[in-house]
Amino acid sequence: MPTRPTAGRRAIEVLLQAELPRGEGRRLVLVDAVYDTGDQEAEQEFTVRVDGRNRRxxxxxxxxxxxxxxxxxxxxxxxxxxxDDILVVTGTVPGDQLGWDLRAHAVRRRPLAVDRADIVRQLFAATDLDTRMIGETWLLDALLDAEPVNGWPRAGTLLTRDRAVRALLAARLRLGDTTADTLDLDADTLFAWSRTPSGPALFAALPATERAGLSEWLTRAIGPAAPVLLALAAEKRGADALPMGVLASAVLSSATAEAAGFALGALFGSAFDSYDALRPFADAATGVLTRWIAQAESSGPQHTEMRDRVFAVLDRADQLATESRLTGQIGADRLLPSGYLSRLRALAATLDGPAAPAEAALRELTEHQLANLNATSTETARTAVRLVRWLNTPLPDTESTARAVHRHLASSCWADVGTAVLAEGDISRDTAVGQAYHRLIGAVRARRARLDETFARKLAVWTETASQQAPGGALLIEDVLAEAAAxxxxxxxxxxxxxxxxxxADVAVQLAGALDRRAWTEVVPKPPPGAEVTRQAAVSMLPSLTTVSRAxxxxxxxxxxxxxxxxxxxxALWKKRHREARLFHKGGYEGPPGHxxxxxxLESLASDAIVGVVLNTIDDALADGREGARGRWTPDDIGKLPDLLNAARDYGRPVVLVSDHGHVLDRTPRDSRPTETNRSEETDRAEGARWRTGPAGDGEIELAGPRVRTAGGRITAAWREDLRHSARQAGYHGGASLAEVTVPVITLVPSAGLIPAGWTxxxxxxxxxxxxNGDEATPLPPQPHVPVPEPRETEPDRRALETTRPRPVAAPRTPTTGERTVQTPQYRAQREFVRLAPGDKAVAAVLDALLEAGGKLSPGAVAAAAQGATGKSQRNPERFVTVLERLLNIDGYPVLQLVESGRTVQLDKALLHQQFPGDQT
Known part of the structure; x- marks a missing residue:
């Protein structure tokens, strides 16, 4: 006897809805199928709606x-x-064994066949059915069993097999939406589904035939990665599918992949068929994680859920590696967190030597795919390599006090910035990395100590005679307002x-670097011909205290x-210049509630008066411990500084950021005592944390002269940063180190029209x-060429030389790309249509500087390149760049453009050659 088909409740309902309207009031329905009751009793009762009324x-x-x-x-x-009651009889009895007396009471007087295909067609309100579905019992049964409460969506004229399977995936596995016409399925979608709370469990609960059918379809739709993932889901390990794929990729790409075969087989179990089957799965997993990482990088630090999603997968992959004893095989993998840490440790091991190995290790670290997501750790490592570079540069000579403070603001204070970053420690809390950073800090401090000692000796000589009338080449703190503000x-x-x-100085460069370059332009006095532009640095009064230096x-x-x-x-200072002035101290500039x-x-800022404001945040932090915990500074860390800068910009005021003195930080261990100096208790006395009276001991220098404003014009000041004569604080000032004596001066203008004459x-x-900057440094535009005249010769000597000396023949110089560009017919024609176009030398210099810099420079650097070629200052860099855009962007093609919200000028080299073909040799 042939096996009867099965029919579930939904199949019976559809059958009744189709047949009862034509049943002529009959109440018996014979069905040629076995009723699929599932876990229910053999006899069931339910209600079906036919012709607008409910039938039991x-x-x-x-x-x-x-x-x-x-x-x-x-x-x-x-x-x-x-x-209205209907009796439906199912079972295994053939229709020809039933008597006519019974069949006469039945709808159509015979057992009705259950045509699953036709029922499915009706459920989707389709006219026709994909012929491939007619023989697929698993699919038809699944569609009947999985019909949503609100029914299947209308499929239109033809219900295709792909449309039916997509609807089934949505209903069974919550993979998509049953109401959607299409389902965008790819590896990302499937792996994301595998990490949902119920997705893999739903798949594991399906009948084996349905799992096999869905696996076949998903493999065809997504690719060879699907079988392994679904096999893991069937074994209720779907949540680990993505971590296992990432781990498999790390192992398969290692040199010991074959040796790890047994461990991989044990990890994947029945889902492991062969390396050939595992590789597509592993590649798909790493592709998904790579895209997730890119999304996390672009989402910004405030959106941590994407970053957490990435690390949830990768941390689990590392955990599986440990449990499966595969850690030794994955090494410094470029995707796993353990690989990032391995590379970070490798970098840490290079910090005691020359710069080249450290730079190579840094490149390896930054090439890891988690480098940007571990931005803090990566930046700390980059800072460590910067300090290694600094340690491997020649120790500069301290020619003078003026030169020393300028060099400190331009260079050595950045070593203090780096030390502050490293002092915070690495976020990984790895012991080996922490110890390496600790040793590097020690090496930097030792070198800084040598600079401070040399500077202190120069300072002692300079202090003896230095005054406003004879500053010895230095900018004195009492002259800062005259030189920078006036x-x-x-x-x-x-x-x-x-x-x-x-x-x-280290705090100053951090604050200046964090300012919005779209709002503020930093300016400095024009340097002498041939010299580079640099920030101004002054020398504090001595001792470097508020009461003498700030006053x-x-x-x-x-x-x-x-x-x-x-x-x-x-x-009084500004009255001499016929200007009103107001100075605000703490408590005087902070607004009442609501302001x-x-x-x-604000009233003063709106007036014509010169306004000064004293901010005490940094100095206060030395006493309350803030500096001891964190050495990095941003404008938001300074109370009211952002508000003051915004107000200055609103009122069109330029700004001078200046200090009265610097400070050193206390980096000694908490349980250590301050270093004692050799002094006699009878002849000396501590006056402050970093200065006293009496003969100098180790790490100190005696200072005397008109710039020493206390203790009768003679003090002993500490230059070594670990000396103090007071209770422990986060930092101190009053000594003779570069960090304490150097006064940084940062001058800012909100518009190019406010750049004073003689400044740039x-x-x-x-x-x-x-x-x-190191390898990341952008080549800078060349400085103006200043011809050096040759010594004049007497007329007889010149004539004699002309008769005896052959005239030198200069070798022909190959024109630069910029010079060739401005001579092309295309450029000459475009120039005719641009009003007030800059000269050819300026444009050529800009193009050459951008090409040398890899295609990107700031607007200020572009303007500096033009100035370097012509000697003419470009007071509005953004406007200058706009004119260059009109010159170079023929027919709208972006050869040159402002990007990154106007912070960067970008040159497209390929478009440059395409638009100006005559520029190529």
Whole structure:
């Protein structure tokens, strides 16, 4: 006897809805199928809606003629007032064994066949069905069993097999949406589904035939990665599919892949067929993670869920590697966190030697795919390599005090920045990395100590005679306002002077680097011909204390005193220049509730007065411990600094950021005592944390002269940073080290029109030393060429030489790309249509500088390149770049453009050659 098909409740419902309207009131339905009850009782009752009314249905499964007759007799004799109850009889009895007396009561007078294909077609309201589906029992049964509560969506004229399977995937596995016309399936979708709480469990619960059918379809749709993933899901290990794929990729790409075969087989179990089957799965997994990493990188630090998603997978992969004893095979894998840590440790091992191995290790680290997601750790490692470069540069000579403070602001203070970064430690908390950073900090501090000792000796000699009348080439702190603020006040200018008490050079360069270059342009005095543009650096009063240095700064003369003396001196200083001035100290510029700044300050900023504000955040931090925990500074860390800068920009005021002195940090262990100096208790006395009276001991220098404003003009100041004469704080000042004595001066303008005469902009590329930028350094535009005249010769000598000396023949110089570009017919024609176009030398210099820099420079550097070629200052770099765009972007093709919100000028080399073909040799 042939096996009867099965029919579930939904198949019966559809059958009744199709047949009962034509049943002529009959209440018996014979079905040629075995009823699939699942875990329910053999007889079931339910309601089906036919022709707008509900009909009660009882289903019974019988395996004999007698059973069928008995069931019908009981049903027909039961009280049924409406005559709506339907009896459905299923079972294994062939229709030809049923008598006509029974069949006469049945719809169509015969057992009805259950046509799954036709039922599925009806459920999807389709006219036709894909012929491939007719013989696929697993698919038809699954579609009948998985029909959603609201039914299947309408499929249109033809229900295709792919449309049906996509709908089934959505209903069974929650993989997509049953109402969607299409399902965008790829490896990303499948791996993401494998990490959902219920997805793999739903797949594991399916019948084996349905799992096999869905696996076959997904393999064809997605690729060879699907079988392994679904096999893992069937074994209820789907949540580990992506970590296992990443781990497999690491093992298979290692040199010991064959040796790890047994461990991989044990890890994957029955899902492991062969290396050939595993490789596509592993490649797909790494492809998914690579895309996830790119999404996490572009999402920004505030969106941590994408980053957490990546590390959840990769940390699990490393855990599986440990459990399967595969850690030794994956080494410094370029995707796993363990590989990143391995590369970080390799870099740490190079920090005690020359720069080349450290730079190579840094390249390996930055090439790891997690380098950007581990941005803090990567930047700390990059800073460590910068310090290695610095340690391997020649120790500069300290020619003078002036030269030393300028070099400190331009270079050695960046070593202090790097030390502060390393002192925070690596976020990995790895012992080997931490120890390497600790040793590197020690080496940097030892070198800084040598610089400080040399500087202190020069300072002692210079201090003996230095004064405002004879500064010895140095910018004195009492002359800072005259040299930096007064030029900004010419012709009615209204500078805002912000005194950041205690701001050392390393803090200053961090704050300046964090400013929005779209809002502020840093400017400096034009250097002598042939010299590079640099920031201004002044020398503090001695000892480097607030009461003497800040008072001298604000009063414009050597003095000492408190806030009242500073206000009076500031007003008198500007009164001599016929300008009103107001100075605000702590408490005077902070606004009352509901105000960001004090109304009195805003009123002053709106006036024509010169305004000064003293900010104490940095100096206060030395006492409360803030510097000891974190050495990095941003404008947001300085109380009210962002508000003050915003207000200055709103009122069109240039800004001078200046300090009164710097500071050193206490990096000694917490349980250590301050280093003692050799001194006699009878002849010396500690006056401050870093200075005293009496003969100098180890790490100290005696200073005397007109610049020493206390203790009778003679003090003993510490130059070594680990000396102090007071209770422990986060940092100290008053000594003779470069960090304490150097006064940084940062001058900012909110628009190019406010650059004073004799000043020029400072490109961002020139703010950090070459060793800090290293391989990432952008080549800078050349400085103006200054011809050096030859010694004059007498007329007889010249004639004699002309008769005896052959004239030198200069070798022909090959024109640069920029020079060739400006001579092309295309450029000459375009130039005719651009009003006020810059000269050919300026354009050629800009193009050459951009090509040398790899295609990107800041607007300031572009303007500096043009100035270097012509000697003419470009006061508005952005406007200059706009003119260059009109010159070079023929027909709208972006040969040159401003990108990154106007912070960067970008040159497309390929488009340049395409638009100006005559520029190629």
């Amino acid at each position: 249905v009882r289903v019974t499964d019988q395996d004999s003629v007698l059973g069928i007759v008995d069931a019908w007799q009981r049903h027909s004799t039961e009280e049924d007032p409406d005559g 030029p900004l006040a010419r012709d009615g200018g209204r500078p805002l002077v912000l005194v950041l008490d205690g701001m050392s 001298s700064l604000l009063c414009g003369k050597p003095t000492e005193g408190g806030q009242s003396a500073e206000r009076a001196g500031f007003t 960001r700044l004090a109304p009195e300050l 902009l400072l490109p961002p590329e020139r703010t950090a030393p070459d060793w800090w």
